[in-house]
Amino acid sequence: MNSYDVVVVGSGFGGAVMAHRLAERGYSVVILERGRQWTAEKFPRDLNDDWIFDADAPARRHGWLDLRVFEDMAVAQGAGLGGGSLIYANVLVDAPPAIFRRGWPDGLDYRALQPYYRKVEAILEPATIPDNQLTERFRLMREGAEQLGHGDRFEKLPLAVRFDNDWHYGLDDPFNPKWSRSRPNAFGKTQGTCIHLGNCDIGCDVQAKNTLDLNYLAGAQKHGADIKVLHLVRSLVPVEDGYQVKFERIDEERKKLFPGSLHARHVVLSAGSIGSTELLLKCRDHYKTLPALSPALGNGWSSNGDFVTPAFYDDRKVNPTQGPTISSAIDFLDGVEEGQSFFIEDGGFPDVVNNYLRAKSRRFVRLRRSRKAQRELRRLRKNLPLLDNLMPWFAQGIDAADGRLYLGRKWYAPWRKTLKMDWDISRSAPVIEAIIHMHKRLAAATGAESVQVPLTWTLFKNLITPHPLGGCNMGVNRDHGVVDQYGRVFGYPNLYVVDGAIVPEAIGKNPSKTIAALAERCADHFGRRPETPND
Numbered sequence: 001m002n003s004y005d006v007v008v009v010g011s012g013f014g015g016a017v018m019a020h021r022l023a024e025r026g027y028s029v030v031i032l033e034r035g036r037q038w039t040a041e042k043f044p045r046d047l048n049d050d051w052i053f054d055a056d057a058p059a060r061r062h063g064w065l066d067l068r069v070f071e072d073m074a075v076a077q078g079a080g081l082g083g084g085s086l087i088y089a090n091v092l093v094d095a096p097p098a099i100f101r102r103g104w105p106d107g108l109d110y111r112a113l114q115p116y117y118r119k120v121e122a123i124l125e126p127a128t129i130p131d132n133q134l135t136e137r138f139r140l141m142r143e144g145a146e147q148l149g150h151g152d153r154f155e156k157l158p159l160a161v162r163f164d165n166d167w168h169y170g171l172d173d174p175f176n177p178k179w180s181r182s183r184p185n186a187f188g189k190t191q192g193t194c195i196h197l198g199n200c201d202i203g204c205d206v207q208a209k210n211t212l213d214l215n216y217l218a219g220a221q222k223h224g225a226d227i228k229v230l231h232l233v234r235s236l237v238p239v240e241d242g243y244q245v246k247f248e249r250i251d252e253e254r255k256k257l258f259p260g261s262l263h264a265r266h267v268v269l270s271a272g273s274i275g276s277t278e279l280l281l282k283c284r285d286h287y288k289t290l291p292a293l294s295p296a297l298g299n300g301w302s303s304n305g306d307f308v309t310p311a312f313y314d315d316r317k318v319n320p321t322q323g324p325t326i327s328s329a330i331d332f333l334d335g336v337e338e339g340q341s342f343f344i345e346d347g348g349f350p351d352v353v354n355n356y357l358r359a360k361s362r363r364f365v366r367l368r369r370s371r372k373a374q375r376e377l378r379r380l381r382k383n384l385p386l387l388d389n390l391m392p393w394f395a396q397g398i399d400a401a402d403g404r405l406y407l408g409r410k411w412y413a414p415w416r417k418t419l420k421m422d423w424d425i426s427r428s429a430p431v432i433e434a435i436i437h438m439h440k441r442l443a444a445a446t447g448a449e450s451v452q453v454p455l456t457w458t459l460f461k462n463l464i465t466p467h468p469l470g471g472c473n474m475g476v477n478r479d480h481g482v483v484d485q486y487g488r489v490f491g492y493p494n495l496y497v498v499d500g501a502i503v504p505e506a507i508g509k510n511p512s513k514t515i516a517a518l519a520e521r522c523a524d525h526f527g528r529r530p531e532t533p534n535d
Contacts, residue, residue: 008029010031011081015031016212020225040204043199065077066079091160091512095514105484112521128158129327198323231249236279247261269495277297285407294491300402302468302469304465304511305396305431306463310452311391312391313448314389318389320349320391342398349392399506403470467507467510469501472501496522498518
């Protein structure tokens with residue numbers, strides 16, 4: 001059985017940071033990632049491509065996105081090397097200082113995270129969209145803020161995107177990859193510059209997006225870390241000198257799972273809020289290998305108040321498929337509106353038509369200007385007549401963070417336990433309603449003809465989030481949390497959780513930068529002895 005100093009489970013904003021920093025310090029590190037390593041040539045585009053990662057049948061379906069559907073909540077997660085960075089909208093923002101006043105351990109506040117936020121910036125290199133590249137969505141957002149008297153709350157957002165100031169919409173065929181300038185980054189990975197293709201959430205065709213495989217993970221490899229993709233960790237077993245990490249390896253050709261295991265002195269769980277919590281629940285309640293885990297495990301889960309409200313304009317072009325998915329925001333986190341704290345953002349989505357055409361014909365690049373290709377493009381666009389006039393108003397907010405993850409049985413398979421969620425919307429509904437109200441006001445102020453609040457909310461009060469937080473919350477001791485403020489699991493030396501699962505409250509903004517900063521801080525304290533017996 002192979003042995004390492006550190007096994008890192010997962011490669012998102014927690015695992016990638018930990019792997020890089022620990023390998024940099026000389027630890028022997030291996031990263032176990034359940035998904036595959038994606039390249040620009042393999043990003044999903046066609047309807048028949050590998051879009052879905054099926055947690056119940058991973059050998060057969062191990063695609064781009066893992067969508068977990070619970071009774072009242074759905075959670076979207078990236079599946080692949082780079083974790084959530086594969087599907088996130090590039091936004092890198094600090095958490096609002098006020099959130100640290102409640103639910104966070106003493107000593108961990110905005111000031112304590114400042115040096116670690118700066119470390120994240122040095123690697124992910126955030127930049128705002130250049131003034132000569134402002135999208136129609138950006139202008140619409142700014143206009144809405146000004147019309148409602150909130151122009152001072154409007155702001156550009158820092159994005160983990162490489163921009164070229166010479167690019168602009170006035171170029172001949174501006175979305176042609178020829179305008180993207182490629183060059184190696186600081187880790188030797190070749191990246192292009194943004195040409196506003198709009199595919200941020202499904203893989204940037206020119207790799208202008210600073211996903212974690214291009215920086216932190218590349219740095220980890222440079223310092224000797226091993227990366228094993230298509231490895232699903234199933235359980236952790238304490239042994240005399242560390243942990244046995246049991247996994248199943250996905251064989252893509254045979255579409256089968258093969259068992260295996262590794263030994264490590266330290267284990268860092270970074271499988272995300274859902275993945276890390278699920279694994280520990282199974283180790284405590286099913287396999288019984290970690291029976292002393294905190295009774296707080298699974299509690300304090302948050303959707304981070306995510307919500308989207310579509311608005312349709314009659315004669316105003318919004319072009320939601322052009323440009324970075326998100327580029328601006330209006331900040332209401334101070335509670336000035338209806339006493340609720342939320343953060344409005346412009347929203348975009350991929351150009352499914354052009355992506356489909358490119359996928360259907362390898363010759364599309366040559367045929368792009370042909371009459372045949374243009375006729376096909378026009379025909380497909382007729383099926384989406386309102387696409388260019390749609391504005392998806394995005395938002396996040398401070399919800400109640402009172403969800404609970406646990407293991408339960410399915411009615412049709414009572415012999416098998418699966419991850420379930422208790423989600424009572426009652427305490428979180430006011431912030432969602434305040435978000436919807438503001439979306440409607442902004443839409444009306446900018447001339448929208450109609451606003452369609454999703455029926456999943458109006459009828460069932462169901463939500464979907466790409467920003468799950470909590471489940472292995474930080475606390476001062478085992479009775480109040482699963483880990484301490486440095487990610488160390490109470491009761492199990494050398495076992496860590498470092499990802500969104502340890503965040504004890506909703507952030508109300510895009511959480512990726514905060515998760516990465518927490519990981520930088522945990523890495524900085526890795527290997528140190530707990531300061532008190534309760535630690």
